[in-house]
Amino acid sequence: MNTNLFTSRRAFVSQACGGVGALALGAMLDSNANEDANRSGLPHFKPSARRVIYLFMSGGPSHIDLFDYKPVLEQKHGEELPPSVRGDQRLTGMTSGQTSFPVCGGIGKFERHGECGTWISDLLPHTSKIADDIAVIHSMHTEAINHDPGITFINTGSQVPGHPSAGAWASYGLGSANQNMPSYVVLLSQGNGKNPGQPIFSRLWGSGYLPSSHQGVMLRSSGDPVLYLNDPPGITRKNRRGQLDDLAALNRLKFQASGDPEIETRIAQYEMAFRMQAAAPEIADLSDEPDSTFDLYGEDARQPGTYAFNCLMARRMAERDVRFIQLFHRGWDQHVNLQPHLRAQCKDTDQPSAALVTDLKNRKLLDDTLVIWGGEFGRTAYSQGALGSGRDHHGRCFSMWMAGGGVRGGLSYGVTDEFAYNIAENPVHIRDLNATMLHCLGIDHQRFSYRFQGLDQRLTGVEPAHVVKDLLATS
Template sequence: MNEFHQLPNCQSITEPIDTQKYLNMIHLHRIQDTLNRRIFLRGGAAAASAIAMSSLLQNDGFAASDSSLGLPGFPNFAPKAKRLIYLFQSGAPSQMDLFDPKPGMKAHHGEDLPESIRQGQRLTTMTSGQKKFPVAPSIFQFAQHGESGMAFSELMPNMAKHADKWCMIRSMHTEAINHDPAITFCQTGNQLAGRPSIGSWLSYGLGSENQDLPAYIVLTSFGSGRPDDQPLYDRLWGAGFLPSKHQGVKFRNQGDAVLYLSDPPGVSRETRRSTLDRLAALNQQHRQVVGDPEIDTRIAQYEMAFRMQSSVPDLLNTSDEPQHVLDSYGSDVTRAGSYASNCLLARRLIERDVRCVQLFHMGWDHHGGLPKALRGQCNDTDQATAALLSDLQARGLLEDTLIVWGGEFGRTIYSQGSLTETNYGRDHHPRCFTVLMAGAGVAGGVTIGETDDYCYNIVSDPVHVHDLNATIMHLMGVNHERLTYKYQGRDFRLTDIHGNVVKAALA
């Protein structure tokens, strides 16, 4: 009623009123008020952005004229590694079957895991109902390799040839006991989804050295050991609350490597270029009004996609590779989307100065039928991983490229379900597992940490996931405590409030 009193020509509430007329007038007044507020705010935002834009964009990593540059002051010190290849073995490889031999367990075959070893530690729902936890010794033979005498299973003969290049960390541990939170934790430093991934942090802090490819690229493959293994989600390489330009770009295994990269039929490069120029002009005008740094991301990503139309086909065309190089990766190298093919592609990306390349190889989740499944996984990965190291070294790239090989947690010494030499499985085990590192700045031929006789608990030199991530950052020239991002009133970082550099892993 108050609004009716304030309208013109309305002298008294008792006078006859054309209801529809006055409702229309109210509606028009409200529209005018809204427009006035928007005009005021737009003008204020434009004036404020003229003063604050430089500072705002600096804080979000967009101030430099070259949007590929990282943050000021990064790297914090001379890096040992300029690039990272993270060979993530999704599903959790069995450490006691591959890297951590426990020959004494043969004498305890089928015995129940002693309570003094388990110490009441949590179990997954898959084995919590078991009344007994029969010890399942590895059926695979181990041997020492290289001058260092590093132990490898017979399933890893090619990786074993590089024993003196690897740093083997046997004392890795984590809090997560199920796959998704564990992989999320390895990637982001937190079990809950939504934080930036390690590749995104590196892109944010260090930027890119290649104008024609993203700083962070992800490749995935399915293992022959278990084709129906745990799924992967795009958020694992997401940017979280960082500017979205830093998220990982996943290359597909079939069809176009990147969707919508090809121009539609009838659209020429000139037309595409003209369209992007017009879009960029509109986005620039919008940015001046609202001051949103994500608009810079949008502009940069449009331009990146345009450049990738030329760079990606060249990258994927391996016809220039010598036959002996192709042969070194194994016969699977010609199958798009295989682990071997992705390892070769990783080397080609590193050659082009892509900052971070992650390979996710699925199929390591062996709750049953482990002997056969593990052979399949190692057949997928062993030769190609070794070939990648040799190839990088031959091209002088290993000296400034960091290689990491590992999964999200380990496997139990006790069998899940059936226990025979041909059919036993292992449950998830976060208390100890093995990760390998090689390349730039890594102490080769070094084994860090020790587990107990049952490969169940760590007895010396524990290394947490936060410690591993802090060490990766350190080798990339980043102090993990300094690479932060303010979000919702708090400074976040990859290692949260934890993490110590594993100095024994440094050359």
């Protein structure tokens, strides 16, 4: 039998009849009922966060130069990294041929900040001011050593493309709190340094095998926030409303004939687009923001497409209860020219990131907004190429921070060895990070799944993952 692999289960059932068809119908209805039951109990418990703002630093920020202070790196600058520290680590093709691995000291100066005394580099002077509001995790780790599998892994829970993104999972489980905006919105920006960074693919905010209505909607950096947002000349809102009503009626007839669930998604997306025609331009219009806002975020916040502008947009969307807001900022892949490129990235992102946390706090939104900052991995303690030129990818340990949404501020969690190369205490895998994020949203990651290809698929996968309760204000 020539089976169309893209035919939905409901479409198949609608065409089945008698005997085997009836058995298939019963089995599939049971499966759908299980999926619906799986969602109906959400949230599983009272959430500490209503929404997530994920500040994703694409390329792998250097934990060594920003958050993980290790005086021995300065003391042993230029000396060979002990083989016992490096061990049998799998290296990327960029350093696997090196015969020497000289230790490279940090390029910034570290000091303790806040009442908590968190060590933060002077490359991040604004982040230093919110030290008491953030929990810095030093012991993040991942198996991925290259960008595409690394970014795919941390954003979807698998190194293999095709799985739903974290934002899509949140949308699927909790839905939208603002019917005029998508539950998952994505904004992109590019660093001002010379390093263009790794490419960003739309599958990173895709819905995978979840219904496509849960995929992220990317807002554009110039012009209309969304393509074709405005109606053609001569088309009034009343005209458009009538067109959509007629189109929906035709689509419902098609759905009754085929049972394809994507038709329902299409109807919902047309309706969402209609409502967004009024909501999205209003969010992107900063004319109501006072000068004090731009003093806080920096003048770049006036310029669409910049990271600062996107951070301000994130706050405006949080005010309007968008469920999951993700910013991707490219340019953190410092294999060469470490000092100028890293400084440029910090200049672009430090003030807006800290401003976002401060702004949310001042507006009483931080308590129920979970903010996450970090990339797909860290950087090596040894130099790639000439001493001080750059750092290679490092997944054995790296740093991220979280704030708000039930997270304990002023916390430094996890410990690495004296070279910031291996984890010494309290490892946190990226699966644990995702489990903790879902927990803050009121979701038990072990009970939150979607049946696909005969498996109960999860954001945290099938390997062990746990909520890092020490990061939470209340366990």
